[in-house]
Amino acid sequence: VADHGTVTVLESLTVPIVQAPMAGGVSTPALAAAVSEAGGLGFLAAGYLTVEALRDQIRAVRRLTGRPFGVNLFVPGDPAADQEALARYRDRLEAEAALYGAELGKAMADDDGWAGKLAVVREARVPVVSFTFGCPSPATIANLKRFVSTVVVTVTSAAEARLATEAGADVLCVQGFEAGGHRGTFTNTARIDDLGLLPLLRRVCAVTGLPLIAAGGLARGRDVAAVLVAGAAAAQLGTVFVACPESGANPLYKAALTNPVFPGTAVTRAFSGRAARGLVNRFVLDHSEGAPVAYPHVHHMTKALRAAAARAGDAEAMSLWAGQGHVFAREIPAGELTRALAADARSALVEALRRHPG
Amino acid sequence: VADHGTVTVLESLTVPIVQAPMAGGVSTPALAAAVSEAGGLGFLAAGYLTVEALRDQIRAVRRLTGRPFGVNLFVPGDPAADQEALARYRDRLEAEAALYGAELGKAMADDDGWAGKLAVVREARVPVVSFTFGCPSPATIANLKRFVSTVVVTVTSAAEARLATEAGADVLCVQGFEAGGHRGTFTNTARIDDLGLLPLLRRVCAVTGLPLIAAGGLARGRDVAAVLVAGAAAAQLGTVFVACPESGANPLYKAALTNPVFPGTAVTRAFSGRAARGLVNRFVLDHSEGAPVAYPHVHHMTKALRAAAARAGDAEAMSLWAGQGHVFAREIPAGELTRALAADARSALVEALRRHPG
Numbered sequence: 001v002a003d004h005g006t007v008t009v010l011e012s013l014t015v016p017i018v019q020a021p022m023a024g025g026v027s028t029p030a031l032a033a034a035v036s037e038a039g040g041l042g043f044l045a046a047g048y049l050t051v052e053a054l055r056d057q058i059r060a061v062r063r064l065t066g067r068p069f070g071v072n073l074f075v076p077g078d079p080a081a082d083q084e085a086l087a088r089y090r091d092r093l094e095a096e097a098a099l100y101g102a103e104l105g106k107a108m109a110d111d112d113g114w115a116g117k118l119a120v121v122r123e124a125r126v127p128v129v130s131f132t133f134g135c136p137s138p139a140t141i142a143n144l145k146r147f148v149s150t151v152v153v154t155v156t157s158a159a160e161a162r163l164a165t166e167a168g169a170d171v172l173c174v175q176g177f178e179a180g181g182h183r184g185t186f187t188n189t190a191r192i193d194d195l196g197l198l199p200l201l202r203r204v205c206a207v208t209g210l211p212l213i214a215a216g217g218l219a220r221g222r223d224v225a226a227v228l229v230a231g232a233a234a235a236q237l238g239t240v241f242v243a244c245p246e247s248g249a250n251p252l253y254k255a256a257l258t259n260p261v262f263p264g265t266a267v268t269r270a271f272s273g274r275a276a277r278g279l280v281n282r283f284v285l286d287h288s289e290g291a292p293v294a295y296p297h298v299h300h301m302t303k304a305l306r307a308a309a310a311r312a313g314d315a316e317a318m319s320l321w322a323g324q325g326h327v328f329a330r331e332i333p334a335g336e337l338t339r340a341l342a343a344d345a346r347s348a349l350v351e352a353l354r355r356h357p358g
Numbered sequence: 359v360a361d362h363g364t365v366t367v368l369e370s371l372t373v374p375i376v377q378a379p380m381a382g383g384v385s386t387p388a389l390a391a392a393v394s395e396a397g398g399l400g401f402l403a404a405g406y407l408t409v410e411a412l413r414d415q416i417r418a419v420r421r422l423t424g425r426p427f428g429v430n431l432f433v434p435g436d437p438a439a440d441q442e443a444l445a446r447y448r449d450r451l452e453a454e455a456a457l458y459g460a461e462l463g464k465a466m467a468d469d470d471g472w473a474g475k476l477a478v479v480r481e482a483r484v485p486v487v488s489f490t491f492g493c494p495s496p497a498t499i500a501n502l503k504r505f506v507s508t509v510v511v512t513v514t515s516a517a518e519a520r521l522a523t524e525a526g527a528d529v530l531c532v533q534g535f536e537a538g539g540h541r542g543t544f545t546n547t548a549r550i551d552d553l554g555l556l557p558l559l560r561r562v563c564a565v566t567g568l569p570l571i572a573a574g575g576l577a578r579g580r581d582v583a584a585v586l587v588a589g590a591a592a593a594q595l596g597t598v599f600v601a602c603p604e605s606g607a608n609p610l611y612k613a614a615l616t617n618p619v620f621p622g623t624a625v626t627r628a629f630s631g632r633a634a635r636g637l638v639n640r641f642v643l644d645h646s647e648g649a650p651v652a653y654p655h656v657h658h659m660t661k662a663l664r665a666a667a668a669r670a671g672d673a674e675a676m677s678l679w680a681g682q683g684h685v686f687a688r689e690i691p692a693g694e695l696t697r698a699l700a701a702d703a704r705s706a707l708v709e710a711l712r713r714h715p716g
Contacts, residue, residue: 016714177535178554193622196536196554198584199575199682217557226556226588229710230580264551324557349711352587356374356704 008170009068009128009150010211010233014039015342017224018173018213019334020238021072021130022181022247022321023047029057031246031334033064038338041128041234043070048299051116058124068127070152073117075134077188079109081273081294089292090301096283100317102308107297122147130154130173132184133274141168152213154184157193158203165208173236174204178217180239180323182276183267188295192267192275198230205231219325221344225352228345237341239322243329244337252315256281257322257329259315265326271306271319273298279326282316283309366528367426367486367508368569368591372397373700375582376531376571377692378596379430379488380539380605380679381405387415389604389692391422396696399486399592405432409474416482426485428510431475433492435546437467439631439652447650448659454641458675460666465655480505488512488531490542491632499526510571512542515551516561523566531594532562536575538597538681540634541625546653550625550633556588563589577683579702583710586703595699597680601687602695610673614639615680615687617673623684629664629677631656637684640674641667 010016017040021027024047032042044061046054054071061069086107097104121129122144129144130152136144141151145168153164154173161172163186175184176197183192195203197216204212214232218224224235242249243257256262262279269275270287274295278284291298302319309317332340368374375398379385382405390400402419404412412429419427444465455462479487480502487502488510494502499509503526511522512531519530521544533542534555541550553561555574562570572590576582582593600607601615614620620637627633628645632653636642649656660677667675690698 176554177552178557194535194552195622195682196534196556196575198555198581199536199577202577202581202683202686217554219557219560222588223556223560225710226584228714229587229706230584231706233713264553324553325560328560346714348587348589349707349714352583353707353711355591356586356707 008211009041010171010213012068013041013234015338016228016234016345017041017338017341018234018236019043019241020181020215020236021045021070022238022242024319025248026242028246028248029060029064031241031244031248032069033061034246034334035241035338036067036069037065038335039342040338041068041070043072043130045072046117047072047074047112047132051113051120054117055120055124058120058126068149070128070130071121071126072130072132073114073121074112075131075136076111076114077133077295081107081109081297082292085292086294086297089290089298092287092290093302093305096317097305100305100308100312100314102305104305105300105303107294107301109297112296118144128152132182134186135160135164135167135169138167155204156183156185156200157195158207160186161204162207165210169210171211171213171233172204172208173213173215174201174232176200176214176216178324179215180265180277180326181321182272182274185275188274188293197227201227201230201232217324219328221341222348223325224341224345225348229349239326240329240337241334243331244334245331246334250310250318252310252313253318253320254331256315256320257326262320265322265324269293269298271298271302272296276319276321277323279320279322281318281320366569367399368529368571370426371399371592373696374586374592374703375399375696375699376592376594377401377599378539378573378594379403379428380596380600382677383606384600386604386606387418387422389599389602390427391419392604392692393599393696394425394427395423396693397700398696399426399428401428401430401488403430404475405430405470405490409471409478412475413478413482416478416484426507428486428488429479429484430488430490431472431479432470433489433494434469434472435491435653439465439467439655440650443650444652444655447648447656450645450648451660451663454675455663458663458666458670458672460663462663463658463661465652465659467655470654476502486510490540492544493518493522493525493527496525513562514541514543514558515553516565518544519562520565523568527568529569529571530562530566531571531573532559532590534558534572534574536682537573538623538635538684539679540630540632543633546632546651555585559585559588559590575682577686579699580706581683582699582703583706587707597684598687598695599692601689602692603689604692608668608676610668610671611676611678612689614673614678615684620678623680623682627651627656629656629660630654634677634679635681637678637680639676639678
């Protein structure tokens with residue numbers, strides 16, 4: 001059993017940088033290990049992996065680094081979905097699938113291998129386990145803490161921060177509206193809160209004393225410094241790591257991040273049935289309005305279609321998850337990026353204090 | 359003629375705090391003077407005032423302080439409006455007006471006394487003149503700079519920042535999506551960009567070297583410190599100043615800012631025909647969808663209705679402009695608030711550097 005008191009893994013990091021877990025093949029053992037080796041906290045994304053693949057990835061990270069790293073798990077939500085809305089959406093996507101010579105997948109609910117993956121992270125005594133899409137029960141968290149050092153829960157509102165604190169989380173990952181990929185909102189049906197990261201941090205700080213990881217639209221060292229000053233213990237960045245050579249992202253996806261043909265990002269349920277921020281491509285424009293609140297049903301429905309679009313070299317029907325800092329993504333090795341972010345953050349703090357000596 | 363080189367008024371401030379200009383009676387000479395006396399930059403809002411009232415307010419500020427202050431002007435936009443959509447909106451609001459015993463006003467365009475107000479700020483040699491809703495021509499800015507020390511243009515995107523820099527602005531006010539009140543977007547028809555303040559600052563820093571004032575959802579000293587670290591020369595706060603005793607805000611409006619019956623804020627054209635962020639009340643819920651893109655037509659149409667709602671003591675049909683930090687507004691004298699924000703910002707910088715010594 002791991003020995004841990006009130007000190008979290010965050011305090012053992014030499015740089016306050018967390019690499020966001022990015023499911024769907026973007027997070028890799030090489031990416032996580034590079035960030036952890038640089039003194040930050042690398043993350044594997046358990047979401048959509050098989051239990052076996054997760055076990056393999058954890059072993060692979062450990063072959064590459066002895067430093068702490070994390071694994072992110074999706075918390076299963078309400079499997080109910082509006083079947084009529086799903087059927088309408090399937091009808092709508094048939095032409096889209098035909099265009100890429102793909103078949104739409106079965107729109108089904110699953111729990112993403114919840115029990116099996118929890119067992120894997122326990123057995124492997126993964127240093128940090130984080131959760132997205134909900135908060136595990138106090139019993140689940142208490143049990144997990146017998147095996148792992150730090151439990152992180154992703155929150156998007158002060159109310160969720162209070163719930164996660166009461167459930168026994170060690171650290172909260174505070175996800176602002178600017179963040180790329182899926183919103184971590186506990187329920188899929190909740191109104192999508194549009195709080196920017198700074199106002200959200202302020203509200204979360206008012207309801208919890210837990211250490212916070214700040215996420216959402218951060219791209220440069222100055223952004224990292226800004227959230228540290230705003231009260232976070234570390235900054236989490238995802239989109240800028242998508243472009244790293246260690247990331248598993250499709251080259252089309254990497255290139256799209258800085259391609260000016262994509263006018264910006266939007267939050268959409270079009271690809272997965274759950275709100276997520278990505279680059280605005282044709283698929284987002286055409287299907288966001290009709291997309292039902294049905295996760296992971298729609299994810300399964302569109303998976304083969306998205307893969308076919310990627311094979312066809314067409315980014316217009318791929319899910320190009322991206323936060324609002326996407327224009328700053330560059331192909332830099334992840335360790336180098338981590339060190340540069342930390343050094344620039346430090347410089348920004350020193351410089352601000354010099355300009356505002358009080 | 360004022361003597362000014364590349365040094366802006368921002369550099370003469372002893373605290374990096376700007377009080378946002380808030381039109382409609384919230385900004386007062388007493389509020390602006392209190393902030394300026396505390397070492398920050400107070401602002402009068404020329405919008406909706408008569409030329410004479412603006413002249414009087416400038417004199418009143420000068421009786422109260424010898425420190426620099428600013429005046430904000432609305433830049434006139436395209437006066438065209440969809441008359442059919444306006445007529446439909448008027449029909450829709452008739453019942454609402456009857457409810458409060460008010461008459462809907464004439465939906466007309468005007469230029470808010472543009473030439474007269476420009477003449478007033480020139481004659482009075484107001485230290486800082488800022489603009490919202492557009493960028494004046496290079497000739498207008500060049501002429502103005504013969505009389506005033508610093509010209510500020512409000513921007514909501516990198517493209518607008520580039521235009522304002524090329525037009526000769528001395529300083530940009532960078533307004534994030536979190537900000538309360540009207541979005542400063544140059545044209546009313548533009549897609550409303552949802553960039554949070556930190557990603558927006560990062561993009562603006564990439565296209566201009568001008569000093570920046572950062573605005574949007576800032577409420578506490580830590581937020582001020584965050585934007586200073588992120589690259590701003592000063593932080594602008596509006597909503598927290600609404601609650602000050604020196605503000606001219608209706609007491610119902612002040613109380614609403616922290617009233618939990620209002621679930622949050624939203625961007626709406628319902629009150630004025632131009633996008634603005636305010637507390638979500640009944641009027642916002644009922645009329646945001648039908649509201650036409652027609653400014654200042656809708657402002658004039660709803661003015662008496664909003665005033666009648668205020669007289670009736672009903673905040674549900676008042677325009678309760680608020681940024682995402684509204685829950686932190688407290689009734690504190692403006693000078694005290696300004697000093698506390700600056701002291702807390704400084705502490706946050708020192709504390710962050712202590713926690714992250716590099």
